[in-house]
Structure formats: C-alpha cells, structure tokens
Amino acid sequence: MSLKFHRDKLSPLNIWPGFVDALTALVMVLVFVVLVFVIAQYILGTELNGRNKAVDELNQEMNRLSALLMRAKQDINQLDAEKTQLSEQVVTFEETIESLQSQNMTLSTKIESLTSDKANAAKAKMSLEEKMAYLQSQIQELMSQLKLKAIAIDQHKSNNQVLEEEVASLTKKLKSALNSEAIKLANYKSEFFGRLKEALADQTDIIVVGDRFMFQSEVLFDSASAELEDNGKEQLKILAQTLKKISKSIPADLNWILRVDGHTDKRPIHTKQFNSNWELSAARAISVVNFLAQQGIPTKRLAAAGFGEFQPLDTTDQDGDYNRNRRIELRIDQR
Incomplete structure (x- = not known):
C-alpha cells in the first residue's frame, strides 16, 4: 500500500488537454483574423470597381x-x-x-x-x-x-x-x-520620398531635388559600366522596401509608375559594350529597373529612360560638375 502511493506521486503530469485547448483557441483567432481581412478586401474592391x-x-x-x-x-x-x-x-x-x-x-x-x-x-x-x-x-x-x-x-x-x-x-x-x-498620387509620392529620405539620411551621395531622388552614378556603378555594385544594391534594396510598403496603401485605380532616368556627363565614350553615352545611360537605368523588379516591385510600375549627356545639372567643365551630371534619377509619375 505504501509503495503504490509513492509511485503515483512520482508519475508525470498529464498536460495534453490543456495544450489542445490552447491550440484550438489559437486556430479560432487566426480564422477570425483571416475572415475580417477577406471581408475588408471585398468591400474595398467593390468601391474601386x-x-x-x-x-x-x-x-x-x-x-x-x-x-x-x-x-x-x-x-x-x-x-x-x-x-x-x-x-x-x-x-x-x-x-x-x-x-x-x-x-x-x-x-x-x-x-x-x-x-x-x-x-x-x-x-x-x-x-x-x-x-x-x-x-x-x-x-x-x-x-x-x-x-x-x-x-x-x-x-x-x-x-x-x-x-x-x-x-x-x-x-x-x-x-x-x-x-x-x-492629388492622391502626390500625397503618396510625398510620403514615399519622405520615408526614403529618412532611410538614406546618412548618404551624402544621394540628393533630393523637388519630386526626384538622385543617386550619383559612383554610388551604383563603376566607371563606364552598367553593372550594379554591391553598395549600390544595398541602397536600392532600401528604396524597394520603402516603395513596397507605400504601394500597399495606394489604391489600385491610381495608375502610377516609378521612372528611372539615367544621365551621364558630356565626355564621350566608345567601348565594345557602349558606343555612346546614350547607350550607357539607358543600360544603367535598365539595370536599376531589373534589380527593383527582382526585389518585388511589379514590372508594370517601372519604367526606364536614358538621356545621355543631354540634360545636365551643370554646364561647366569642372570635375565636380561632371560628377553631379553622372546620376540616376527616380521619380513617381502618373501614367
């Protein structure tokens, strides 16, 4: 009799019923959250249509x-x-x-x-x-x-x-x-550039001018190259993450695009890969667009354009002016 009481006292606790109850409650909460999300999506879709x-x-x-x-x-x-x-x-x-x-x-x-x-x-x-x-x-x-x-x-x-x-x-x-x-697109554009400016505040080579973000080409590419550098990819990843967060709140009926413009200085180029600055600027813009698409930005929201040396910020022949003219510009436009 004494041995049986001692053995029952040392047996492990049966926690299985409590675990099942907790798991059931968690599943019910998840089902409720999914149901609320589906109803909200349906209502928003009806209003937009x-x-x-x-x-x-x-x-x-x-x-x-x-x-x-x-x-x-x-x-x-x-x-x-x-x-x-x-x-x-x-x-x-x-x-x-x-x-x-x-x-x-x-x-x-x-x-x-x-x-x-x-x-x-x-x-x-x-x-x-x-x-x-x-x-x-x-x-x-x-x-x-x-x-x-x-x-x-x-x-x-x-x-x-x-x-x-x-x-x-x-x-x-x-x-x-x-x-x-x-007006709605301008508000979302302002929010996007505001967040992006905060995220890239410590980057001196990235400039905000009006409704445009300008990356100096040296931040993204080597000289005479259209292949993105690792540091440039990191900067573009921050941009892509910010744009994806903002785009979730933009209504589907707003036809917006992120336009990527490539610019060079006026010094001529002639290599096996690029016969002109126009080709180089276009290839750089396309490289940026392709990378953003890889980061999850919908391709229908992206556009690339190359302007060569024909839209400079500075027209003098100083090295500093050449550096400012070599740039990638980003802006949100309405299609």
Missing part, C-alpha cells in the same frame, strides 16, 4: 455628346450653305424681275409709238406679265423656304448650345476626378 465604372460611363457619355455636337455643327453648316444658295437665287430672280420690268416699259413705249404693232405688243405684254406673276410666286415660295430654314437653323443652334453645356459639365466632372487622382 464602382468608381472605375462611373468614370467609364462619364467618358462614354462625353463621347456620345461630342458626336452629337459634331453632327449638329455639320447640319448647321449645311443649312447655312442652303440659305446662301437660296439668297443667291432670290437676288437672281429680283434681277430678272427688274430686267423684265425694263422690257415691259420698253414694250409699252413701242406700243404707244407703233400703233401698227399694237396687237403684237399687247400679246408680248401679256406674256411678260404672266412671267412676272410666275416669278413673283416663285419669290414668295423662296421666301417661305428661307423662313423655314432660318427657324431650323435657330433650333439647331439652341440644341448645339445645350450639347455644349452638357459637354462642359462632363468635362468639368472628368477634370475634377483626374485632379483628385493627381
């Missing part, structure tokens, strides 16, 4: 109204041409009437002076009067047509004014939407 659809509808409506406006302008031009043609016909008829009236007066004089030809002159007079009556009726009809054309032109001009007002309103809305996107 709604905004894109509204902008597309505004663009379609503006295109439709622009087509209607163009058609109305063509109709007005055609009516103006017809009005001009009718006016010319009226002038022609008036001239004809004046000519006939002159002939009638001549015939009347002949009737008075030539009694022998009175019958023939009377017939001629009657014929001229009939022609005059016919021309008068034609003039009245033309005047009626002119009035109808003038009414139609006024109606088209009124419709044209309404269309122009609608187009102006839609244009204003579209500009407002684009300005809103530009």
